[in-house]
Amino acid sequence: xxxxxxxxxxxxxxxxxxxxxxxxxxxxxxxxxxxxxxxxxxxxxxxxxxxxxxxxxxxxxxxxxxxxxxxxxxxxxxxxxxxxxxxxxxxxxxxxxxxxxxxxxxxxx
Amino acid sequence: xxxxxxxxxxxxxxxxxxxxxxxxxxxxxxxxxxxxxxxxxxxxxxxxxxxxxxxxxxxxxxxxxxxxxxxxxxxxxxxxxxxxxxxxxxxxxxxxxxxxxxxxxxxxxxxxxxxxxxxxx
Numbered sequence: 001x002x003x004x005x006x007x008x009x010x011x012x013x014x015x016x017x018x019x020x021x022x023x024x025x026x027x028x029x030x031x032x033x034x035x036x037x038x039x040x041x042x043x044x045x046x047x048x049x050x051x052x053x054x055x056x057x058x059x060x061x062x063x064x065x066x067x068x069x070x071x072x073x074x075x076x077x078x079x080x081x082x083x084x085x086x087x088x089x090x091x092x093x094x095x096x097x098x099x100x101x102x103x104x105x106x107x108x109x
Numbered sequence: 110x111x112x113x114x115x116x117x118x119x120x121x122x123x124x125x126x127x128x129x130x131x132x133x134x135x136x137x138x139x140x141x142x143x144x145x146x147x148x149x150x151x152x153x154x155x156x157x158x159x160x161x162x163x164x165x166x167x168x169x170x171x172x173x174x175x176x177x178x179x180x181x182x183x184x185x186x187x188x189x190x191x192x193x194x195x196x197x198x199x200x201x202x203x204x205x206x207x208x209x210x211x212x213x214x215x216x217x218x219x220x221x222x223x224x225x226x227x228x229x230x
Binding site for chain 2: 001032034036042043044045046049050055087089091095096097098099100101102103
């Protein structure tokens with residue numbers, strides 16, 4: 001099983017500032033990584049796939065980078081609607097065995 | 110616009126079997142580009158992939174749940190289903206169905222709203 005570890009568990013940032021979230025895989029997943037945003041009471045929303053490709057309709061302030069074992073999600077200028085929990089997910093296994101990180105809660109400072 | 114909607118019981122007794130259905134509308138469940146998956150989230154915790162099914166019936170499961178899970182598809186009714194047996198309190202969770210992109214990148218791009226299932230006597 002590929003274990004995904006996200007840090008920090010909670011990140012406090014002021015609106016308008018930049019947020020940087022990290023995700024580390026226990027072994028290389030290449031660029032086979034996605035990021036999701038989840039707000040309370042809602043389903044996760046796909047933000048990024050292929051480590052750096054924004055999903056349809058995702059604002060340009062969201063960007064993803066990294067490959068192998070270390071990945072970053074950056075939100076360049078935080079808006080009020082961006083405060084949520086963020087999860088990374090790897091999809092590098094065969095046969096498929098998809099695993100998620102434990103999440104980073106992005107809260108208003 | 111693709112929509113997925115979960116349905117099933119909100120309360121199930123320990124040792125019993127959970128049966129959930131996900132109805133797909135707005136796109137064909139028989140598309141060759143997608144699998145259809147189940148993901149769960151215990152209250153206050155993270156996401157766990159349960160398994161996925163192709164329109165042909167091919168399935169992949171989380172190894173930790175494989176002995177208790179069956180996922181099936183009914184293309185004529187545009188729906189897919191989850192059966193989870195031998196339930197315990199640890200299976201209490203919100204269960205989501207989702208469309209899974211297949212091939213180049215296996216991400217989940219459309220999700221249902223989720224259904225809370227509580228396992229309790």
